[in-house]
Amino acid sequence: MAIGTTRSKRRLGKYIAPILKRSGFSPDDVAREVRCSKQSVYRLMSGDSLPRLHLLLAILSAIDVTEDERARALKLWDIADADKTVVQFADELPDRYMRFRLDEADAVRERSLDRIIVPGLLQTIEYAAELNRSTRQLLRRDGWEERAVSERRDRQEMVLRKEDPLHIHALIDETALRRIIGSRGVMIDQLDHLIEMTRKPNVTIQVLPLDLCAPGPYSGTMILLSYPESDEPDSVYVESMAGGETIGDDAVVATLSKVWDDIAAAAPTPQKSTKIIKAVRGEHAEQ
Structure with missing residues (x-):
């Protein structure tokens, strides 16, 4: 799991943020529910890192997303995962x-x-x-x-x-x-x-x-x-x-x-x- 913010990662976190708020869960609650570290959830929300797909799917299930929301989140994950922008030095x-x-x-x-x-x-x-x-x-x-x-x-x-x-x-x-x-x-x-x-x-x-x-x-x-x-x-x-x-x-x-x-x-x-x-x-x- 590479750590380092990119715009595509931040877009995913920004998309999930209001869904998480609607669910009534806090990031700490989600971490306990899916049995991952709190840092993993916070980094997802801030766009500092991209979780592995299985962890994202677990988080989406925990916060009870709709099918349309799941599809949109997975599309944003795919975009972030495929981001191979190279910057010299x-x-x-x-x-x-x-x-x-x-x-x-x-x-x-x-x-x-x-x-x-x-x-x-x-x-x-x-x-x-x-x-x-x-x-x-x-x-x-x-x-x-x-x-x-x-x-x-x-x-x-x-x-x-x-x-x-x-x-x-x-x-x-x-x-x-x-x-x-x-x-x-x-x-x-x-x-x-x-x-x-x-x-x-x-x-x-x-x-x-x-x-x-x-x-x-x-x-x-x-x-x-x-x-x-x-x-x-x-x-x-x-x-x-x-x-x-x-x-x-x-x-x-x-x-x-x-x-x-x-x-x-x-x-x-x-x-x-x-x-x-x-x-x-x-x-x-x-x-």
């Missing part, structure tokens, strides 16, 4: 970031807000390398500086793949375009890359100009992920110097989604944003 990634990477791999749309740097999915190799060199004191272990660039490229494949690429809509503060990461040459190449990426049908970029007083966080990164299932709510990942965290609270996610929408509505259009990128690129070239 998974053993070296912080747990919270690893959870985000697995969620991102399931997503069909990603909306982001970056005030400080160019978002990871749109970074060039040189920009990412310089960024990692400048933050080496935060790296987890020796040698990760070099592997971090490969991890970033692995992540970017979701946007570049030909079949069902991830759709991204990035809001980038103009200060991120002006901030020198590495050298002006690195920045010129990075801005050229952004201009090239705007030509892709699955990529939308809006720049938040310096004179735009928009709501939302003024540090770190905020990423909203949307999933293919119509009944699956969005999730939000926020990142700061202290690390990242996935927010699953529906009310908080709705609020942050509204904030993102308001900023996007106030920002220049993608076409005007491309002109801003070209103008900043020209200023870098003139220096």
Whole structure:
């Protein structure tokens, strides 16, 4: 029984939770009824682990599910059991970031807000390398500086793949375009890359100009992920110097989604944003 949360495991736990509540049983009651550890039930409910099929069937019988509910739970178990998402350098990634990477791999749309740097999915190799060199004191272990660039490229494949690429809509503060990461040459190449990426049908970029007083966080990164299932709510990942965290609270996610929408509505259009990128690129070239 592998332990480690994934979105598919959490979907199963989330589905069973109201049925368990309806039954009048507590997780401890269920554990005694089916003769398993309390941890097994709690991990099922939290999505931290996937129980073996025979244990799930015993739990479903104990909480008196309907035939339709049993069929739905088994389908969700099958999906979770078949989830073989591979993330490069998974053993070296912080747990919270690893959870985000697995969620991102399931997503069909990603909306982001970056005030400080160019978002990871749109970074060039040189920009990412310089960024990692400048933050080496935060790296987890020796040698990760070099592997971090490969991890970033692995992540970017979701946007570049030909079949069902991830759709991204990035809001980038103009200060991120002006901030020198590495050298002006690195920045010129990075801005050229952004201009090239705007030509892709699955990529939308809006720049938040310096004179735009928009709501939302003024540090770190905020990423909203949307999933293919119509009944699956969005999730939000926020990142700061202290690390990242996935927010699953529906009310908080709705609020942050509204904030993102308001900023996007106030920002220049993608076409005007491309002109801003070209103008900043020209200023870098003139220096």
